[in-house]
Amino acid sequence: MAVVKANAYGHGAIETSRTLIRHRVTRLAVFSTEEGVALRQAGITVPIVVLGPLFQEQFDDLFAHQLTPVVSDPSVLTALGQAAASHATPYPIHLKIETGMGRLGLTHDQLEALINSRRFPASLQLEGLMTHLSDADGSDPDSTEQQITRFNKAKKLVLESGFQVPLVHVSNSGGAVRFPSAHFTLVRPGIMLYGYHTLPGTVEAPDLRPVLSLKTCIAHLQTIQPGGTVSYNRTFTAKCLTRIAVLPIGYAGGLNRHLSNRGYVLVRGQRAPIAGLVCMDMVMVDVTAIAGAAVGDEAVLIGQQGNEQITASDIAEWTGTIPYEVLCAIGQRIPRVYHST
Ligand SMILES: Cc1ncc(COP(=O)(O)O)c(C=O)c1O
The missing domain is CATH 3.20.20.10 (Alanine racemase)
Structure with missing residues (x-):
């Protein structure tokens, strides 16, 4: 069942x-x-x-x-x-x-x-x-x-x-x-x-593969001067010239606000840290270290890109919850695209 x-x-x-x-x-x-x-x-x-x-x-x-x-x-x-x-x-x-x-x-x-x-x-x-x-x-x-x-x-x-x-x-x-x-x-x-479990490490878990990926793309890019800040309440301050990418997904889409200044997304196969507070419909990520990052680039919140992977379990760990909650939180407004197996 x-x-x-x-x-x-x-x-x-x-x-x-x-x-x-x-x-x-x-x-x-x-x-x-x-x-x-x-x-x-x-x-x-x-x-x-x-x-x-x-x-x-x-x-x-x-x-x-x-x-x-x-x-x-x-x-x-x-x-x-x-x-x-x-x-x-x-x-x-x-x-x-x-x-x-x-x-x-x-x-x-x-x-x-x-x-x-x-x-x-x-x-x-x-x-x-x-x-x-x-x-x-x-x-x-x-x-x-x-x-x-x-x-x-x-x-x-x-x-x-x-x-x-x-x-x-x-x-x-x-x-x-x-x-x-x-x-x-x-x-x-x-x-x-x-594709997930929450079994303790001492228990041999079956070989499960996450079914779902959560992806968006870079909608906007800007360069922030040293001392410039990002997002509400100015919790992220640029230490050097910083490239900030805006992604059109926020906590209303299921991106937990506890990921603010804590989580990562994948861009061009590399981890880009979340910069500042997650907004309702947008989040900003620091792509300074990602050469060539451009508007339209795919940004992976859950899933694989190149050799890097972020799972719902990673997000659960960063936000103090369980993969169940991470998956269930993905908002109704996020279009689901199915690939047949
Ligand atoms: C009554 C009941 N049965 C089965 C399940 C499935 O549990 P799981 O997702 O841990 O396999 C749930 C989930 O909460 C449940 O409430």
Whole structure:
């Protein structure tokens, strides 16, 4: 089950989903009903699981577009059961168990109460049982092992009470790589589909290649005299005659403002440091050391140019975050261009 929420981690949910389906992925996961509807409207017909919390206002869209909800709350289960009562066949749902993420899911007590009450709505079909791992990419595997144990206990309870659950899923990317005992019938990778992981160095990671590049070009060039400053609040002062290139991307396009005076971009195969504060729609870079830098030159923010490479993990390190956030932040207004493989 490929996770394509948050616009497929910034890559563009529709094209990414089509590509994954071409590569024989049979099921997708999104966060919200709205994300699922957008995929259906683009003609995607494979089963789509909605991972996020469910609101009564969304039931109609859910049914109309044949989206499979994850239910994490007994009262939502009851309400959904009532809403589905008029359907000719039981509506498939996945039930989420809380095992240590501290986020969504039925506690063991809630699950036990549900099973003992025999009040699972007849209008719903328990197609899937799931939980989410909180520390699959952490250095200590113990808490994940404990989550798997708790989940197995919940699964036993469900199966012994007579439910047949065709889909059982637990693993995100970290779980899929590190915990074979958490593979069950499906895995739910997100970040590794896009060529990244956050596994500790002690774990052998698969050979992943980043899927996405983020590129722009030099829109303007100017020479700044020594003592001249660049961008808001004058945080960059030229020490010598300095060539400054203006790039038409800023924090509104996903370029984190913490890259100000800190990050790099690639121009003519060399690293050009960011000069001054990142603006909303523009950023300036120091190209003094890059001979021949000219208006129109390609500038690579994420990706390879010549022998140099900048990854979303590099940007995450420079800005104190994770590659997930770097990728998801790439703004809707940035045109996505797809190269078929
Ligand atoms: C419920 C759930 N499953 C799977 C994933 C995929 O995780 P990852 O991108 O670490 O593989 C996520 C991502 O946040 C998630 O929330």
